[in-house]
Amino acid sequence: MDEATFQKKLSELVEQIETLPESERDQLTTLADETKQRHEDIKKSVGSLQESIDFLRLWIKYLLFDVEATRRENGYLRKMLEEDPNRGSDAEQQ
16 A cells, blocks of 8 residues: 555545544544554654665675775786786785
8 A cells, every 4th residue: 555545544534533423533533643653653664774775785885896896906916926926925025
């Protein structure tokens, strides 16, 4: 159920509750208000979860970029060592 449908159905329910005798109306009005509040809380939670998921996706992209950059650097350094094996031993001695 989308937001517009929920709001429409809740409004219809509140209108029907208003036609009831006052003794029945109070309890149902309270329940309708609680339902509306819970719905708002769920919307906030879903929004927060969506933001967290978006943040996680961004961090995964950064981490993948970092891994790829590290692999390229590693490959470049290995190639340098293969071309000049003395370079690695010089660095170890210093």
